[in-house]
Amino acid sequence: MTNLPDLSALPPPEVVEEISYEDILAELAVDIKARFAAAGIDWDVDQLETDAAVIVAQAAAYRETVLRSRINYVAQQGFLYFAEKDNLEQLSAWLEVFRMEGESDDRLKERFRLATIGRSAGGPAERYRSVVLGADIDVRDVAIWREGRDPTVNIAVLSQSGNGEPTQALLDVVETALTQPDIQVVSDTFNVVSAIRxxxxxxxxxxxxxxxxxxxxxxxxxxxxxxxxxxxxxxxxxxxxxxxxxxxxxxxxxxxxxxxxxxxxxxxxxxxxxxxxxxxxxxxxx
Structure with a gap:
């Protein structure tokens, strides 16, 4: 796999502060007591759990806890690491990266990140890697390298099928994808081979x-x-x-x-x- 930054190491985004149920309930109890006192009602926050005000406060605290979590969950779906399923497809579509049939969220995320890094028509390795992974769902992994100053770009393909050795048909599909006029740099030639050596x-x-x-x-x-x-x-x-x-x-x-x-x-x-x-x-x- 390519050495992309580890998004899991970053702190999760927090749109609204997630406060514990117990803290929300305690804040509500203080607020209720103050409102009752203003109305001339003596109310003890330590009274029985069957008190109507306590039950209402518990319900409100629970709903606020769930709502805060839901807001953060929905907001996080706009960030690549947290996005999944349809939300991920909407996010990746901005760069015209669409889910292939049978493609997992993790594979789609990698292609989206590669497309972000390698937006030029050709060149860096991330661009070519993005093209290869997008050529066919049967591409499991790919290694890309040059030897010295030789302009040949070596592409080693690992297949999802069998022991990982790609068929010649898969290698042909990859080479065709790389040699499209809007992909291939004029000075680059491709040597597409099996990664299984x-x-x-x-x-x-x-x-x-x-x-x-x-x-x-x-x-x-x-x-x-x-x-x-x-x-x-x-x-x-x-x-x-x-x-x-x-x-x-x-x-x-x-x-x-x-x-x-x-x-x-x-x-x-x-x-x-x-x-x-x-x-x-x-x-x-x-």
Missing amino acids: KTVDVTLSVRLDPTAADSVADQVATTVQSEWQKQDLLGLDLTRAFLIQAAGIAGVTNVEVTAPAVDTVALENEAIAINSVTVTVSGRGR
Whole structure:
């Protein structure tokens, strides 16, 4: 993923001060007592909860608490970090960034931010990244770089499908999007390739708990593949420590990695795919 600023680290906007229910109720009690006193009515704020004025004050305090929260929620929908669903689509439409079919809020937010940063016709990397992510919903991630002073812009594409390796059809769609006259800078040429450069076969030996079902071994293979696909794969090393952790599901008491023999290192612009996971059971024990 691109190194965009972390919006979650910023304090949330507050349009109206959010005061606790208890503080609002206490302020109302003081106000009611003052109004009763002005009317010649002696009223004790510490009297029974069944007092009509107390019940009305509680209802008013609750409604004000909810109203303050609602006002802030609605106002926050105008800020990118907090916007979601239809509100997010309205916000991103200002830069002609529209939700693709099946696109998550997080992916749409990233494209909106990239469109904001890279508003020029071509150039910076954020602009090209925005174009690539907008080319097809099957683009999961992309790395963009140049080598030395070569004008070639290298585009490494990671797919949402399978092990992350894009089809040639997807690479063609990306290249077509980049070479549109209003996108491509005259001096730039594109080298669109798969981000998957290394494919690894994994072999694990596991010890099962005496009470574990035999099917746990099959679950280990599925879980390892699934957990790896959840990661931000670009530039991520496939470590033996990760494999041990991912394979340590319920019913497994020990994991040994037979292959790969050492950690598999990824460059910043490449991703590693796990081709197969073979699991053997070394025995049972705690």
